[in-house]
Amino acid sequence: MGLSIVQGFTKSLAMTVLSEIGDKTFFAAAILAMRHPRRLVLSGCLGALIIMTILSALVGWAAPNLISRKWTHHVTTVLFLGFGFWSLWDAFNEGEAEELAEVEAKLGGDIKINGGSSKENNKDDDNLKKQNRPVLAQFFSPILLKAFSITFFGEWGDKSQLATIGLAADENPLGVVLGGIIGQALCTTAAVLGGKSLATSISERIVALSGGVLFIVFGIQSFLSPIQS
Structure with a gap:
């Protein structure tokens, strides 16, 4: 295919990190944790x-096996440019706490860090019981399935998913997968370990601006690069 794994990896890694920080699934992981x-x-x-x-x-x-690579290349270019301007528009027109508020509303807006001591004690007891369960039982636990379903359906049709499809159509798919998985692992681990404090300490506007610029750079590079056969 003549496509570089390293190029696909670096593009996918950068795109994933800048797309997922401050995204709905990022906040969902932080709040669930x-x-x-x-x-x-x-x-x-x-x-x-x-x-x-x-x-x-x-x-x-x-996609290139169903549609000519020329068309997938052009579609990818348009996607990157479109997502770039979309991200820039979000950065200048949306409040920084909007994503967080929306996720909290969906998960049940009564989540408070400084809840009553009885709630905290009950949570600790529940966590201890869950930790003492067999590994297989934990694997199929309602908590894991809840986190999985919220994240999976939250990502479906999201900007980062469509961008991954476009990137894999124009770059080495193996590199895109590896970069995407590592990027997702970094962002999700940061969300789970850092919690909401990490999410709120990062300026979503700066992240959106950086992501928008990155998408536009990818779009320009795709437009100027020759179509790989």
Whole structure:
């Protein structure tokens, strides 16, 4: 195919990190980790993101076999430029707490860090019981399945998923998958370990601006680069 794994890897890694920081699934992982055992939340969220990345890359890889590479190349260019301007528009027109507020509303807006001591004690007892369960039972626990389903369906049709499809159609799919998985692992781990404090300490506007510029750079590079056969 003549496409560089390293180029696909670096593009996918940079795109994933800048797309996922401050995204709905990032906040969902952070909020869930405040209420439930972190390893279950991390396993569920990361499992969903890995599967979504692989599926998206497979769709992108299959696209040139169904449509001519010339057309997939042009579509990818338009996608990158469109997502770039979309991200810039979001940065200048949306409030920085909007994503967080939306996720908290969906998860049940009563999540508070400084809750009553009885709630905290009950949560600790529940967590201890869950930690003492067999590994197989934890794997199929409602918490893990909740984290998986919220993340999977939250990512479906999201900007990062469509960008991964477009990137895999124009770059080496293996590099795109590896870069995407590592990027997702970094962002999800940061969300689970750092919690909401990390998410709120990062300026979403700066992230959106950086992501928008990156997408536009990818679009210009795709426009100027020759079509790989």
